[in-house]
Amino acid sequence: MSTSADYRAAVPHHNAITDSYLAEFAKTGIRPSELKEAVRESTEDTTFQGRSLSRPVFLTKAQVTLLADDLERLHSALTGLPDRMFGGDMAAFAHAVGTTAEQAAAAVRGRMERPPRIGRADFFLDETGFKLMEINWGSAVGGLDSGPLNKAMLAQPFVGDFVREHGLTYVDPMEALVDTLLTECAIPAGTRPVVALTDWPKSFEKLEPQLHKSAAGLAPLGLDCYPCHVGQLEYRDGAVWLGERKIDVVYRLFLMEDLMDPTGPGLIEPVLRAAERGEVGIFAPMDAELYGSKGALALLSDEANRHLYSVEELAALDRILPWTRMVRPGPVTVDGSSVELTDYALANRTELILKPTLMHAGQGVLPGWTADAGTWQDAVRDAMGEPFVLQRRVRSVPEVFPTDDGSEEWTLTWGAFMVSKGYGGMFMRGTLDPNATVNMATGATGTCCFHEA
Structure with missing residues (x-):
């Protein structure tokens, strides 16, 4: 220590x-x-x-x-990608950032007029x-x-x-969330929306106590929230119901990756149709996850796209964004030079990390510096042409935390x-x-x- x-x-x-x-x-x-x-x-x-x-x-x-300034620039550059690179074609954007055809089809439905402002950037x-x-x-x-x-x-x-x-001081994320939900869902001032905190059936089994505690915390802030999983929602009389409660907003906790579950399309499709009919709001729509794809970071990082961004956006991206590329065969630019991606990845194993584009909670992540050369080579080759990115390693400086017998350094x-x-x-x-x-x-x-x- x-x-x-x-x-x-x-x-x-x-x-x-x-x-x-x-x-x-x-x-x-x-x-x-x-x-x-x-x-x-x-x-x-x-x-x-x-x-x-x-x-x-x-x-x-x-x-x-x-x-805060860099977050604003990141948001504008990131959410501008569909229009700047793909002429507003969300399906093309979805494909470029590594979604399946089924995920892309769901993402383009219920798209808001402007991208949602609810997210978390991890640094x-x-x-x-x-x-x-x-x-x-x-x-x-x-x-x-x-x-x-x-x-x-x-x-x-x-x-x-x-x-x-x-x-x-500090900013309470829950208070900021409520303001964002009311804004994004156009809830009339002075009303208390009924919100279904809607998870996936499997994860709801574990998260239900946490969702009830969150619902209690949201009540004083102006939301009447009721935890459930998507299979508990009912669709009748031109509305969405949870038991006898008519729902104003489905707070979406289920993920795009849940479409890969055999039951996924059957559970998610009715929610999307109800939203399309104007029977319920969804916070946030499925397309929001596209902006959270690590494939989107690869588009932001690519030198070939620098002409798409403002001077202010480029300054922010240069400050905060490590080199990131989709795992595709062919040449890539690294520090101004063109190199073959496979050759670069294998030669720089200890300085790179391999990540799936849309998974979460660290699933499928392989830091090159923790793998031997053979394991790394196999992983890179298996990821080639699949929804994965390579990202340059960042050496985080640890912080000291007191302990009863000294101190510890935490990353x-x-x-x-x-x-x-x-x-x-x-x-x-x-x-x-x-x-x-x-x-x-x-x-x-x-x-x-x-x-x-």
Whole structure:
């Protein structure tokens, strides 16, 4: 274990707020385990799965302002791809980012006049700043229920005093979500929509307690929410029903990948038809997931497409987006030179990571630096022409977290939400293993974020 003093000296970009917190916390005599236990209840039946790190993380005003600006530029470049590259042809865009024909057909139905502003961009933080790993777009993004952990941390005297004394604040993603849903679904002011939090049958078995807790949290914010799975919805009398409740909005938690389930088309088709008839709103429509495809990042990263973006968009993309390409045979541009993709991938195994375009929760991801040459070669060849991308490795700088007997270095994923009004808060999770996929489903541990006002 390293000490915080050693770490701060070794990492020049580490912000002064964190330095101050670590130094002041060390003087209190508070055991980090006591703080984690004090906030544990706020993490139960949430995306955090009952786990929390021993402190919040912090961003300066300059960091969060630049991040918010870059999110705006990323959103405009990303959601502009169908029109700029494909003349508005969503089916062609869907094919280009790695969907199946069935997924593409579902995605083009119910498309909104403008792309939805609900998503989460997942970043690593290296010596130069935030680097984008992937985007999760649409209403099924995880971590929107992270606000209660901020509140629980603020209730701890030391943390609350530190936040106030340093002029810090936070954005509650759940509050930002409600504003976005009301805006995107054109809900009349002063009304309380009835919302079905609609999951897939298999995952609903596990997530139902979490959805009930989220529904309780959304009620004071103006939504009447009822958890269910898509098989429980009924279609009659020109409306969509959950039991005897007429539904105004289907909050879509089922995913495009669920269409691959044998029962998928039969369960999803009635919802899409009801939305097309104007009987119910869907938040967010299926096309939202196309913007979360890693294939879309490959289009943004390709030098051949730079002429499509504004000067401001290019500056943001150059700051945050690592080199990313679809796994296709033929030449690609790397740092200004043309090389054969297969040759480049095999020669640079330890600097690349292989990812499926549309899967989630770390499924199918292979970091080259964790694989031997033979395994990597087989994986690249199997992925060739399939919906996979190669992305350049980002070396995330770890953050120090106090423990009862010293400190630990955690590799963090910074999940920044994009909502109707812009930056919508942060979903933080970390791992002690710098080679692991940072995902709650595979054992990551979460925390919350405060930033300078």
